[in-house]
Amino acid sequence: MTQTALAETGPETPNVAAHARAWLDANLPGTLREDRLQDRAPTVPELCEWEAKLHRAGLVGATWPERYGGGGRSLRDHLDISREIGRTPMPESVNSIGKELAGPIIMAVGTDAQKDAYLPAILEMRDIWCQGFSEPNAGSDLAGLRTRAVQTSEGWVINGQKIWTSGASKSSRCLLLCRTGSVEDRHRGLVLFAVKTDTPGVDIREIRSIDGARHFCEVFFNNVVVPEADLLGSPDEGWAAATRVLSIERATNRMHRAWRFENQLRHLVRACAADPATRRLVETDYRRQIAAVSVDIDLLKGHVETLVGSLIDGNEIGPRGSLPKLFWSEAHQNFAALALEIVSQFPVTMSDDLKAVKQRMEDIYLKARAETIYAGTTEIQLGIIAKRILRLNRGA
Ligand SMILES: Cc1cc2nc3c(=O)[nH]c(=O)nc-3n(C[C@H](O)[C@H](O)[C@H](O)COP(=O)(O)OP(=O)(O)OC[C@H]3O[C@@H](n4cnc5c(N)ncnc54)[C@H](O)[C@@H]3O)c2cc1C
Incomplete structure (x- = not known):
């Protein structure tokens, strides 16, 4: 979980960009370069191995606390590293939802136990996350979502359907937005979960998109029981957390x-x-x-x-x-x-x-x-x- 390549540079130093550039020049494999003719696309395990290596070099999770495997560095350093990453023709992350959306939300509303359990696993690529917000009748109008979560003695029971869930079939966790009340409640009573995608009752179906990829999915939830430990924030915090996810997604995600x-x-x-x-x-x-x-x-x-x-x-x-x-x-x-x-x-x-x-x-x-x-x-x-x-x- 430690980050090595940047370890000798202190917080916010001009050397960060130089380190990142030198490391990337030396380590980006030819098979991952998008500016070379490739006979096949990289597999998910190959991408995970590469991204775990990027993390060990200190180029991922720069601003996350060291306790969770991050670099404990400034946002300015993150921008410096992002510039260097952007300058290379490497593929986009297969876990950007984990690193850039789920991670910041967990840090903001998660318990200490959740942070310890989820955050290092994201950076080390042991957990890939997807984002279960959109539904067939709730995209732009997210407050119209219908997937229901009911609290029972066994945990939360979830029923409903999500769509356009990028990377769901490759992911192990879903940042899932549900409602506890009725659709008329709109943004009140929305609740956010970290659902394991192998939980019984989660049915993931891939959708083929215009570029031939099968990245998109529909995800059905049929009496899925989610333990209380996987509730993120309080049951009424869902809308505030979701809008925060969206503003990060629009602004600083993939910097x-x-x-x-x-x-x-x-x-x-x-x-x-x-x-x-x-x-x-x-x-x-x-x-x-x-x-x-x-x-x-x-x-x-x-x-x-x-x-x-x-x-x-x-x-x-x-x-x-x-x-x-x-x-x-x-x-x-x-x-x-x-x-x-x-x-x-x-x-x-x-x-x-x-x-x-x-x-x-x-x-x-x-x-x-x-x-x-x-x-x-x-x-x-x-x-x-x-x-x-x-x-x-x-x-x-
Ligand atoms: C590549 C891709 C990846 C995605 N990944 C995910 C994901 O991982 N997880 C997830 O939850 N969702 C994901 N989505 C879904 C995405 O968030 C929705 O498609 C988007 O919010 C639009 O919702 P919609 O498709 O229901 O369209 P609608 O909301 O039905 O919109 C249809 C049209 O009406 C227009 N419109 C709607 N409301 C208004 C309004 N108030 N004013 C003016 N015009 C309006 C829209 O601009 C659009 O042109 C992804 C979508 C794409 C294309």
Whole structure:
């Protein structure tokens, strides 16, 4: 559970970024590089092994208390590490819900026993978490959820259905939001659990998505008995905890995004410019659009850095989490469309470098379709910004 590579650097030191960069340069395996042609996707055990190694090197859980396997470092250090992670073409975490959503919530509302039990297991990749919030009739309107939790002498008995639960079939724990009262109670009486996904009565069914992956799931709960020890916070704290999860998800989750986005743009430009058959695409035909994407990336970096500065000053994220979420998802989707247009013009016979960039950009395009939907749709972000930041009244 100890973190070694950064151990000799004190809290908040400029060396953190240099350590992270050197470690990543030396350790990122070629088989995990998204900028190389791969004949198969990495398996979940391979990704878990890599992420556990990242943790041992001190590059994951930097801000978590050392007692739970974290680095006990500042948010500024976390940003520095995130920049370096984003600069590499490594795959996204298979446990970002555990590390970036469940972990912070457990730290905020969990008991000491829950923190000891759940937190180190997340960083060490012994537990992968999924997020069971959305339901067939409760997505944007989360307060309309119907999954019921009833307290009995044996524990809480849960019945209902979740949908779009990313990674549920690979996860061992679910951050599950249920209600104790009736649907009319809306956000009152919502309750959050850490449910073991192998509990009898949990039925997980995979859904195939547009990119061919089976990452999404529907999860059914049929008389699932959850012990009192797996209730997170008090029964009335569910809505406050859920909105906190969502504001983290929109604002600071995957803080490396802007830098990963830049890595993708650079990969596209570098590969095209290096090949006489495609050079004109980036040097003349699409030059202006590429410059515009580059400006978007710099603006996005500014959003993230401003938000981190504000958090360091002790401010809550609140509705301002909607700004980077809206900006990133829209800008990245525009980039994905441009990248697809460019790689669609590659010659039929091409080098492995061009094949690699084509494969990556096509995958980015398909995944980007969902970016303006998950963690709250574009329309919902615009509504939050209008109402809660600009304080605009609804028109007559
Ligand atoms: C890739 C992906 C991963 C996901 N992962 C998870 C996960 O792990 N766990 C989880 O719980 N959920 C997950 N979701 C679900 C996601 O949170 C919901 O899809 C999202 O909140 C939208 O809800 P919905 O699909 O029910 O659409 P709806 O809420 O039905 O919205 C349909 C349309 O109506 C618009 N709309 C709705 N309400 C308003 C309003 N008030 N004002 C203006 N327009 C409105 C929306 O913008 C949208 O265009 C994921 C979704 C995707 C795409």
